[in-house]
Structure formats: structure tokens, C-alpha cells
Amino acid sequence: MSRKGIRLLAVLAAVSLLAVVPAVAQAKKIITISGSTSVYPLEIKLASKWIKTKKGKKYGFKILQGGSNVGISDVAKGRVSIGASSRDPANGDPGGLVFNRIARDAICIITNPSNPLGNITQDTIKKIFLGPTFTDWSQVPGAPISGGIDPIGRAATSGTHDAFRNIFLGGTNQGSFVAAKSSNGLVQQSVQTDNRGIGYVSLAFTSGVNVVNYNGVACTLRNAASFQYGGVRSFYFVTRGAPVGGVKKFIGWVTHSNKANKIIGTDWVPLH
């Protein structure tokens, strides 16, 4: 073998050693999570806090994103221990899954800042997003502007679309004329540039736009926590069968400890 070949082998051997050593040294049990991009910021905070507690010390985490549906299919196939979901269980979901509710999140109706609509009722939302019965802002009670309405929503595959359909539209799909954006941020951006736009986003994406009261209640963390605000959805940790071992301990800590509640309470609604 030439000298170059030997050198290459040596380098390869060194690299593989480096890759193996930490895995051996760690010897911690790894909990894997994949799924919803909406839940991701929350689960990162929770996991990094839990591994500092007495019970959590023995565990490590590997957390990936991908969307609610990815998480659900991953956990159903046994690829991860927890699938994170921002939508409720659906008909097409694989059997044998347990949806453990961990927190709640508010969905807000937003308009352009130049259209400071104060309040919107469920009936009006249905007339805009389903019909469309209302196509002009002058038809919307209390709207300060007139002109055509540009409804902006999410693609059918998103958890937010699913929650909006179930909570605001009474289980009916939004019309196909509604723009189907692929993320919360794109909806926020579109409403920000379009003075006639109206859209729906997670509470965390409401800067730079006008947040509309829904059925007379402001979309805030406090109103969502007290259940006065109607547009609240749940975040889930999905497991195959009832959670066991480390996963059970982790979910138990998330749903019951005061520390976890405090973390959830920063941007989301705790269960208790």
C-alpha cells in the first residue's frame, strides 16, 4: 500500500475513534423527540431544564423538528420515543397512539396595522373563510376600511390549519381561495404587507400586526389561561401506548411540576 493510502487509513481510524468515544462515555439513556415546529421551542426549554433535575440526570435528549404529522408517524413506527403534535388526534392517525396533553396555545386572528379591526365574531370569520359570503371589508361589522378582503391561511398539512378548522370554522375546511402559506411567519409577513389581509397565527407570531379580539375577548396569554379566549388549542406529546420509563417520568414532570409550569407560562398556557 502506498504511503498516501496508509495516511488516509490512519485519518479514517482517528475519526471513527472520535465518533465512538463520546457515545461510550455518555452511557445515558436517550429520549428522542420529533414533530411540530410550534412545540419545538417549548420542548427544548423543558428538556434542558429536566436533565438538570434529580430524575432527569440519567437521561439525554435528541430533538428534531419536521411538523406534527412527521412526529406522529415517527412515533407510530417506533423511530422516536415522543412525537410532538400541535393538532388534535385525527381519523387518519395510526392506531395505538396516546396523545398526552402538555400545554395549550392560543391562535390569534390578525389584520394589517392600517386596518385596526377591534373585534371579530366566529360568524364573521366563517363568512370570510368559508363562503366567501363577505368579500369586502365594508361588509365586516366594525371594520375601519373598505375594499376587498384577502384571506390568508395555512396549508392543509399544518397543525395550525387543523386547529383553526376545528375551533373557528366548526370543523369545515377553509375555502380554496384562501392563500395556503407554509408557515406562521409567512402568514404574519403577508398580513404585514397587505393592508386588506386577514390571517390566523400562533400567539408567538403577533408582533407587527393588529391582533383582533375574538368574540369580544383579547388574544392574550392571560385570557387563554382563564379559558375566556375561545381560540385555544393543545400541544401534545404523543407516545406509542401509555408512556413508560424515562418518557413517563419526563411527561409526568412536564405536566405536574411547578418548574415546568413556570417554563410553559412564559409563552404558552400551562395545564394547571
Place this chain on the structure above:
Amino acid sequence: MRRRFGLQKAGPRNRSDQRAELLLGALACVVLALIAGMIFFVFEKAWPSFTHNGVAWFSPWAGGNADDELVAIFQSPGDPAHYVYTMHAWPLIYATVLITATAVVISTVFAVLSAMFIVEFAPAGIRRVLEPVVRLLAAVPSVIYGLIGILVVVKFFNDHLIAQSAKDSVAGVAALNGFSWGVGALILTVMITPIMIAIVVDALRSVPIGWKEGSVSLGVNRWRALWTVSVRAARPAIVAAAVLATARALGEAIMLSMVTGSVGFQPNPIDGFIFFIEPARPLAATIVDNAEGLSVTPFAQTLYAFAAVLLVSAAFLSFGGWYIRRRLRAYTLSPI
């Protein structure tokens, strides 16, 4: 092949040459196998979507609404016997063709003219700046174009180019808020023109200087010599550039997903100026927007069907390009 390029075996076969030949051959085979495997995989996955819909999948007269159908497929019941597959994808195919064709036609004109300028007319100083800039532009990632599209171009269209009366006229049918196929085609043109310029510049440079000098010595001015001799001789390369640009345009997903409006709407040319600012969504952008739903079997199969259509179009494109190049070569004696 070896003889054509004048490379003859020199003496006894060299062992390291032999080894290199084997290794490179094996690599080429791996690439071929990968491509074949990919095509097989995509078609195998896509097949149910095509068989359930037949010709209606492609037909402009099939009716139905692609977006409503996508939602229905995604919400299929879990039982495989009741999977929903109905998909009439014409609006998406139409949007793909419309955006790609517009962008390629405009950028071909731009690319040929700017390449002529760079090769023949630009002063050395400008050329030294222009060429690296063009090559740099060709390498900018598409998501950056998408961001500029959303933050600048779409906003500009919405604020300054679209009349309130135009918006009112189609309220409830399509939102004219700047997100449109026209903006998509415009930005796509900016994205693919640099690639074409780079290729055409190389082609124009490789035209034998004697050909051009010959025509100039017959009393023809520089512009005509360039147009009638160099550009003619470079036609196969222009076609090659257009094919490459079209392939990039067909597959462009992120940028188009960001600026074209996210609605499976079918822009209608008889609407006049509004036509250019109507929303649409091409196939590749539809795949990106809905990739999250891959866990639902019939939905994944439908997305693979979109991918299969793009794959076949790309294949036809290269065959078509190859055929045209061959024809042109026969008439132009091109060295390229």
C-alpha cells in the same frame, strides 16, 4: 471514443491507468444506478395517484379544484380501502409551464444580448467587473431571492402597481396582494439569466476568430458580424443554456413557494393586466408547501406524482435540447 479525441494507447497498458479506469467506470455506474433507482422509486410511489385519476390527472377540462382535492386527500380515512385519490392537477401544471416559459423566454433574450456586450463591446474595465458579478449572481441561493421577493418586490407590486379597483373586481375569487405568478416569473428571470449569460459568453468566445474577421474584412460592421456569424455559430450553446435554465426553473421551489401566492388558481390571459398579478402555485412549490403531510399515504403518493411529472419533463427537456442541438450543428458547422 478514444480514437476521436486522438488519445491512443501508448505502449503496454499502464497499471495505474487501468486502476483509474476501473474506479471511474465503477463511479459512473453507481451514478447511473442511483438515477435509475430514483426514477423507479418515484414512479412506484406515484403510481396509485395516476391510475386512480387516469387522463383527468393532466386534463385542463377535468374541473375540480386542486386545493380542495389536496385537503380531501390529506384528510383521507385511515383505512386503505377508503383512501381518497382524486386529483386534477392542471392548474398546478399550467402555473409551472406559464412561469417557466415566461422566465426562460425573457432571460434568453437578455442573456444573448448581454453576452454579446460582454464579449464584443464592453471596455476591458467593465468586463473585468461584469463577469465575476454575473458568476456570483448565478450562485446566489434561491431562498435569498425569495426573501427579497417577499420583502421588496411583492410589497412594491401591492403598494404601487395594483389599483384598488382591480383588487375589488376580483375580491372573493383571488387576492391581488402582490403575491403572483408574474412576480415569480420576474424573480426567476433574474435567477436564471446569469447562468445563461455565463454559458453564452463562453460559447461566443470559442467561435474561431477567423470566422468573424472574415466577415469584417468583407465590409460588415461589428454588430452584424457578431449577430450573423458568432451568434449563429453559437446557437447550439444558446439552446444548451436555455435547457439548463429551464431545468433550474422547473425545479425551483422555495422562491416560488414564497412569492407566487400559495393558491392553486389558474391565471386567465383574457383578464388583461390583472393576468400578470394573479396568484398561482407551480408543482415544485406545492411539494415544498405540503411536505409535512408525507406521513399520510395517499397524500404522499400524490406528492410523488407531482415529482414524477417534473422528473419526466426534465428528461424530455434534455432529449429535446439534444435533438435541437444536433439539428443546428448540421447547419452551422459549429465547433461547439
